[in-house]
Amino acid sequence: xxxxxxLYQDIVLEHKRAPRNFGPLPGATHRAEGTNPxxxxxxxxxxxxxxxxxxDVRFQGQGCAICMASxxxxxxxIKGAPTDAALQLQARFxxxxxxxxxxxAAYLGKLISLAGVARYPSRIKCALLGWHALGHALQSPLxxxxxxxxxxx
Amino acid sequence: MVEPxxxxxxxxxxxxxLGSQLRAQFPILAQRINGMPLVYLxxxxxxxxPLAVLDAMRQFETTTRSNIHRGVHTLSQRATDAFENAxxxxxxFVGASPAHELVFTSGTTEALNLVAQGLAQGLDGRAGAIxxxxxxxxxxxxxHANLVPWQQAARRSGATLRIFLPDAQxxxxxxxxxxxxxxxTRVFALTACANASGERPPYEALMALAQAAGAITVLxxxxxxxxxxxxxxxxxxxxxxxxxxxxxxxxxMGALVGRRTALERLTPLRFGxxxxxxxxxxxxxxxxxxxRLEGGTPNVSGAVGMAAAAGFIESLGHHAIExxxxxxxxxxxRGLQQIDGVTVLSAQTEMSSIISFVVQDVHPHDIxxxxxxxxxxxxxxxxxxxxxxxxLGTGPTTRASLAxxxxxxxxxxxxxxxxxxxxxxx
Numbered sequence: 255x256x257x258x259x260x261l262y263q264d265i266v267l268e269h270k271r272a273p274r275n276f277g278p279l280p281g282a283t284h285r286a287e288g289t290n291p292x293x294x295x296x297x298x299x300x301x302x303x304x305x306x307x308x309x310d311v312r313f314q315g316q317g318c319a320i321c322m323a324s325x326x327x328x329x330x331x332i333k334g335a336p337t338d339a340a341l342q343l344q345a346r347f348x349x350x351x352x353x354x355x356x357x358x359a360a361y362l363g364k365l366i367s368l369a370g371v372a373r374y375p376s377r378i379k380c381a382l383l384g385w386h387a388l389g390h391a392l393q394s395p396l397x398x399x400x401x402x403x404x405x406x407x
Numbered sequence: 408m409v410e411p412x413x414x415x416x417x418x419x420x421x422x423x424x425l426g427s428q429l430r431a432q433f434p435i436l437a438q439r440i441n442g443m444p445l446v447y448l449x450x451x452x453x454x455x456x457p458l459a460v461l462d463a464m465r466q467f468e469t470t471t472r473s474n475i476h477r478g479v480h481t482l483s484q485r486a487t488d489a490f491e492n493a494x495x496x497x498x499x500f501v502g503a504s505p506a507h508e509l510v511f512t513s514g515t516t517e518a519l520n521l522v523a524q525g526l527a528q529g530l531d532g533r534a535g536a537i538x539x540x541x542x543x544x545x546x547x548x549x550x551h552a553n554l555v556p557w558q559q560a561a562r563r564s565g566a567t568l569r570i571f572l573p574d575a576q577x578x579x580x581x582x583x584x585x586x587x588x589x590x591x592t593r594v595f596a597l598t599a600c601a602n603a604s605g606e607r608p609p610y611e612a613l614m615a616l617a618q619a620a621g622a623i624t625v626l627x628x629x630x631x632x633x634x635x636x637x638x639x640x641x642x643x644x645x646x647x648x649x650x651x652x653x654x655x656x657x658x659x660m661g662a663l664v665g666r667r668t669a670l671e672r673l674t675p676l677r678f679g680x681x682x683x684x685x686x687x688x689x690x691x692x693x694x695x696x697x698x699r700l701e702g703g704t705p706n707v708s709g710a711v712g713m714a715a716a717a718g719f720i721e722s723l724g725h726h727a728i729e730x731x732x733x734x735x736x737x738x739x740x741r742g743l744q745q746i747d748g749v750t751v752l753s754a755q756t757e758m759s760s761i762i763s764f765v766v767q768d769v770h771p772h773d774i775x776x777x778x779x780x781x782x783x784x785x786x787x788x789x790x791x792x793x794x795x796x797x798x799l800g801t802g803p804t805t806r807a808s809l810a811x812x813x814x815x816x817x818x819x820x821x822x823x824x825x826x827x828x829x830x831x832x833x
Contacts, residue, residue: 262777262831262832291789294803295770319832320773
């Protein structure tokens with residue numbers, strides 16, 4: 255496999271070009287932002303959580319292809335999942351990228367396409383930026399005043 | 408002048424002795440990265456060292472190494488001579504006159520901190536040379552190393568920091584500076600070449616304007632010293648800072664050169680050995696320049712390497728180096744501008760070795776990784792100049808930067824690599 259394909263697989267580039275669940279999330283209950291000061295990448299993740307389940311998730315921001323694709327795939331993977339399953343996925347995906355866990359395609363699904371990032375240490379932070387924001391968002395409930403207004407029906 | 412080093416190449420009858428003819432003197436360049444020949448275009452971050460510099464440092468470490476000053480034994484005297492001869496060589500290299508002195512530092516960052524903090528704070532808890540009501544003007548083109556120390560100096564001293572902003576193309580204009588200067592202006596700090604955009608401001612005229620208004624002038628020459636002749640004796644410059652590792656010398660080494668009268672106003676930042684005249688349990692009398700600002704054992708082989716690097720540059724000649732780099736930059740800029748969606752910052756600037764560019768819808772980190780796959784080393788991101796790139800609205804950029812050993816063939820590989828990366832990522 256060539257270097258380009260190793261890191262920039264078609265599915266990664268496709269998510270970069272058309273990120274899923276992109277934009278503001280009306281009625282979000284949790285929100286956090288991740289930034290990488292070296293390159294200016296910035297991703298905010300918004301969640302709507304009810305009864306310990308992520309009912310909806312969206313993200314906004316800008317970043318490199320790896321960052322955008324990773325965050326896009328993350329939103330697909332955690333939408334509808336219990337919060338503890340999302341946290342577990344975050345921990346295991348991180349372990350794969352930091353080479354402390356062998357990637358399990360059945361568990362990771364599409365995210366397996368990013369396992370190659372582990373071989374590019376300078377890019378691991380790109381792939382994890384959205385996931386850091388997710389981790390913070392899960393612990394950052396919006397107070398009543400912060401909560402974005404529900405769109406009027 | 409410094410005698411030409413014997414290892415320097417002889418100009419060929421066909422033209423300048425730069426580019427491919429120099430490569431044998433830089434052993435690090437002869438390697439493959441990701442299976443491809445290394446194309447090293449990250450010279451604004453660090454240039455490589457020629458054999459002449461490596462040999463000079465090895466010679467010092469294997470024959471002369473000893474601690475300097477105060478020793479009466481022979482090696483100590485030889486090491487002291489090596490250090491002081493290096494100081495004289497680097498002073499000559501930047502056109503210092505007897506009215507100037509040079510202080511060795513760990514690099515440009517330390518040199519600029521020495522000026523900013525050394526002016527902002529006084530000895531024994533007294534007020535420094537700048538204080539409440541004073542104004543510090545810093546250009547908007549600066550590396551964080553020539554901005555953050557002034558932010559801190561302003562806060563510590565009660566002075567006000569003012570930013571001399573460029574226009575939307577990143578160019579600085581004298582009339583904008585004139586509007587900012589006032590009797591309250593105490594310091595004007597400026598780069599000789601912006602590391603993030605490659606812009607070469609008219610620093611000679613800007614510093615003359617600031618000095619005429621009574622300001623202390625500070626020049627960050629880190630991105631100019633490897634190619635352009637800098638003449639402290641003719642510049643309206645009180646302090647100039649630069650690094651050895653950006654002029655084919657060792658890392659962790661640099662210098663602050665300044666007018667003696669200006670250097671004498673700096674409060675030392677490193678107190679300790681070698682910077683004192685006499686010490687009692689209660690207090691100390693400090694040494695004269697330059698020792699006063701060089702507390703502790705210095706990087707002597709670094710100074711020797713820096714002087715050898717200066718000699719290496721002089722042996723090639725500033726004009727030949729500038730001509731070679733200008734040719735390469737023009738080649739790269741024109742080629743990049745022909746690629747759809749590419750914008751080169753400060754494309755028209757005179758004499759710069761930096762080509763900073765952005766590509767619509769393509770992130771510099773992705774370009775950097777795809778170029779690395781072809782053995783091409785560039786830098787991606789904010790280049791420690793986030794305010795400038797935010798102000799210009801470009802965000803992070805890809806930066807290719809040139810040195811004497813780069814060739815037109817390497818520029819072609821850069822252009823091909825960028826076109827390929829855009830093809831993959833769009």
